[in-house]
Amino acid sequence: DIQMTQSPSSLSASVRDRVTITCRASQSVDSYLNWYQQKPGKAPRLLIFAASTLQSGVPSRFSGSGSGTDFTLTISSLQPEDFATYYCQQTYGAPPRTFGQGTRLEIK
Amino acid sequence: QLQLQESGPGLVKPSETLSLTCSVSGGSISSSPDFWGWIRQPPGKGLEWIGSIYYSGSTYYNPSLKSRVTISVDTANNQFSLKLTSATAADTAVYYCVREQKCSGGACYATEYWGQGTLVTVSS
Numbered sequence: 001d002i003q004m005t006q007s008p009s010s011l012s013a014s015v016r017d018r019v020t021i022t023c024r025a026s027q028s029v030d031s032y033l034n035w036y037q038q039k040p041g042k043a044p045r046l047l048i049f050a051a052s053t054l055q056s057g058v059p060s061r062f063s064g065s066g067s068g069t070d071f072t073l074t075i076s077s078l079q080p081e082d083f084a085t086y087y088c089q090q091t092y093g094a095p096p097r098t099f100g101q102g103t104r105l106e107i108k
Numbered sequence: 109q110l111q112l113q114e115s116g117p118g119l120v121k122p123s124e125t126l127s128l129t130c131s132v133s134g135g136s137i138s139s140s141p142d143f144w145g146w147i148r149q150p151p152g153k154g155l156e157w158i159g160s161i162y163y164s165g166s167t168y169y170n171p172s173l174k175s176r177v178t179i180s181v182d183t184a185n186n187q188f189s190l191k192l193t194s195a196t197a198a199d200t201a202v203y204y205c206v207r208e209q210k211c212s213g214g215a216c217y218a219t220e221y222w223g224q225g226t227l228v229t230v231s232s
Contacts, residue, residue, distance in 0.1 A: 001171060024227065033217045036155075043204055043222035052218040087155055091208070091217045095168035097141065097157040 012108040023088035032092040035104035110134040112223035126192040130205030143208040148201040
């Protein structure tokens, strides 16, 4: 199975900060990597698919990059509504799918 | 607009079978090459992919749950279901039903549509 490891597990930042979250796969997943945002009590929301393509309606301050085993999610200028937990997910080939353990982004 | 809604018991006794149904509206469960699946989240923890069923009927399961999980589709009622046998307290979680669809313009897959989630507690 493909294991996904995110870092950091938690992060404190301020509004207007630039933040980067990293996701590493245990083997190459090509560009089949998605990012989700989850707020408390809500279902996750798809932010980025195929490593770098912004889902419709997602603000342009979010961006993704990487391929193979190493990926990043960057928020260029944090807004109050961005404080949430972020998950990466690989969808390489047929299932099973796996998620990273999550990165909790908190207000400093 | 596609909508998914989970239903089923909120309380299951240990050793019994956890059963949930996902009702799909706003689209047909059999009309496009999508995966219909289940993801769970124990209280305060991360997301765990349980399994999915392709529109053709092929099923895929998390290896750690494979011996206990069955996902099936009821195309007549536009629903799909999850059965998890021999439930334990470790199965207590919010369960989400989801549609994983082919990405626009690409060969990838991503989960855009989620149900609201339903909390299932395993306790006597």
